[in-house]
Amino acid sequence: DTAVSQTPKYLVTQMGNDKSIKCEQNLGHDTMYWYKQDSKKFLKIMFSYNNKELIINETVPNRFSPKSPDKAHLNLHINSLELGDSAVYFCASSQLGSYEQYFGPGTRLTVT
Amino acid sequence: AQRVTQPEKLLSVFKGAPVELKCNYSYSGSPELFWYVQYSRQRLQLLLRHISRESIKGFTADLNKGETSFHLKKPFAQEEDSAMYYCALRTSYDKVIFGPGTSLSVIP
Numbered sequence: 001d002t003a004v005s006q007t008p009k010y011l012v013t014q015m016g017n018d019k020s021i022k023c024e025q026n027l028g029h030d031t032m033y034w035y036k037q038d039s040k041k042f043l044k045i046m047f048s049y050n051n052k053e054l055i056i057n058e059t060v061p062n063r064f065s066p067k068s069p070d071k072a073h074l075n076l077h078i079n080s081l082e083l084g085d086s087a088v089y090f091c092a093s094s095q096l097g098s099y100e101q102y103f104g105p106g107t108r109l110t111v112t
Numbered sequence: 113a114q115r116v117t118q119p120e121k122l123l124s125v126f127k128g129a130p131v132e133l134k135c136n137y138s139y140s141g142s143p144e145l146f147w148y149v150q151y152s153r154q155r156l157q158l159l160l161r162h163i164s165r166e167s168i169k170g171f172t173a174d175l176n177k178g179e180t181s182f183h184l185k186k187p188f189a190q191e192e193d194s195a196m197y198y199c200a201l202r203t204s205y206d207k208v209i210f211g212p213g214t215s216l217s218v219i220p
Contacts, residue, residue: 041213042214043213045208055206056207090155092113096206099146099163103155103157
């Protein structure tokens with residue numbers, strides 16, 4: 001049973017395209033996150049949703065828009081992709097107030 | 113400013129040698145600190161948290177508020193310990209700030 005899943009695992013696309021990454025968790029958690037891991041392995045939070053409401057929004061370009069249709073899903077849509085968007089994107093979930101976050105396997109995005 | 117630093121990007125030790133991965137933090141409130149680990153081809157997972165004061169896989173970490181540090185230690189490194197280690201600070205609203213990570217390589 002996969003706790004936090006992401007699709008696709010790999011995504012190669014050209015500059016200027018629009019793409020989405022999907023995340024689903026079956027842990028019953030009420031909080032979900034998106035992180036970006038750059039080429040130097042630095043991991044930085046982008047967004048956090050609690051019960052479909054945005055609670056953390058770091059300084060991320062407007063081209064990135066998270067969407068949470070329900071509390072088990074948090075998708076990331078990226079418009080007008082740029083070379084600098086190439087990274088591994090991790091989804092995570094937790095129960096609000098709990099200390100542990102559960103991470104997905106990551107989506108490696110390559111923009112050419 | 114809220115920040116987590118890990119001064120060593122890469123750390124290599126021989127099997128059986130002691131290992132210490134350094135972590136320092138900057139936070140005005142009461143800190144809640146963690147170590148996460150990412151083994152090769154596996155997802156990031158929690159290793160331990162400072163409140164539990166437990167030993168996981170032989171690793172321990174003590175919060176030193178005076179030195180604002182939360183170093184991860186293990187007396188005898190094993191090959192399976194080779195991984196990427198992230199120190200993390202949890203702030204309000206469940207925001208977790210990760211350090212830049214230290215890649216540990218245990219040489220057989």
